Amino acid sequence: MIEIIKYDGTFEGLLTSIFHIYEYKLEKVEIIKTEIASSTFFDSEEEIVTDAKKATRVWKGISKKISPEGKMKLYKTFLSEIPQMENTILGYIRRGLTSEKNIETDFTDQNVLLVDKIAKKVSREKHRMDAFVRFRLTQDGIYFATIEPDFNVLPLNAGHFKKRYADQKWLIFDLKRNYGIYYNLEKMETITLEFSSEINQKSQLQRYFTIDEMQFQELWGNYFKNSNIKSRKNMKLHIKHIPKRYWKYLSEKNC
Template sequence: MLQQLQNMPYPIGQVTPSILLYEPNFEGWLSAVFYVYANKLQHNTALQLTAHDCYVLSLIDHAISVVTEQNKAQRVLVKINSLIGRSGMRQILWGFLSEKANIGTTLFHVVKYAIDYPDRLVMKDLGHLDVLELAQTVKSVGREKHRMEAFVRFEHTTDDIYFARVEPDFNVLPLIGEHFRQRYQDQHWAIYDLTRGYGIYYDKSQSTPSRPAALQTITDLDDTVLRNPASIHSVDEQRYQQFWQGYFTNVNIKERKNSRLHRQYLPQRYWKYLSEKQVLPNAEHLQKKR
């Protein structure tokens, strides 16, 4: 009994934490996982790993904050990669980017399962509830990533930058950046996530013939630009939007309109950033002319 007490990570009388709070980034979560094993908390079935910005203060739960430490996060990353491989790490990262309230705990349970059973293909064991939840979350994130790549609309500004605003359900900017970097290497462009308050920027002047430029993170853009991007539209952009809206109006066949199917393939939450969905002042005139 005495030996068991000596091996306890917390002295007698000190409350064992039930919630570990980590900085809302991937390294923060990895540091929290390291803390769990360093303090022998992995067998506490009630333990939760929660991001600081998702935590609701409670008088019952005992929560402590975990400091992000890059070297410890790296050690955990290497360990997880050795257990579940590159494909598994992709699922862990995509799951983390979902920003679901309980995702830190779900990911920890999956990692613990992989550590406890290193010879199993844990990422394919959908009979495990946490693995199943992660798989479903990754599927949702992948769907949002695909839609962002399809529905992002760039608007040419007076600074010769193609600018797009988005409000994705999940934090998919880190996942879609490479898609646009490979396709628009000859342009300056930026995509800004209004929900999360940051964006990615591609500066073509930093690229070389053999290598596209690295993406840069941007924050704290002018609120006027974010609320009213039309204020910085170039003349070409204004003309283009008029032409595109006119084309969209004229090719529409009212008799074949299927609003339900249309919303299924193009969810309505994306419409406010699509130029073809904006009100065209002379739409009725164009329709009559047709």
């Protein structure tokens, strides 16, 4: 019989679940988010309450066998939100803690290989968000940007933008996951707000953004159009470096 371990979907919740598995020496287990769990007649279930202390113990404990780089790969795998990634992470940790050697480059192990592949994909998405995020100045004096990345990379992007825009108040909001990170010149905090999709519609911009900002966006768009040399246009190469799914973030593509 498989023991179903349900958790709240947070990274601390996942680590708490792993603590529970080791504490009770569970072997046949499957970790799954509570929101998508479905009961079966043959499986037993247990819902884990997130415990920050237990999560910290697990995260510190695996440092004995898994390097900081390996731990970051595990975190990126979690941020991927790929189905079953929880059990891939559990398998990776189990192998890492029982092996006498470092397992982080042992790609004969399917969990190690999968974590490495997923982490690379998440890293690429993170770097693209670093490059493609475009801020607009709101009427409240906050530089605001929306994103909808394939993976939940906003926690990875936050440090980059804090360093780059340390003297400005800014908010990056993930429309797909309905949360954002706000920087108030002193610290960053995670916030949730109700946003309408109309915030990115041209007809509604004056409700949210300053006149100067709208004029700047139009000026930038016109510059982008006029500076392009049609005879040298290579759309295939352009799309390779800036895939179409990122165009919605770019003000120069929406003027």
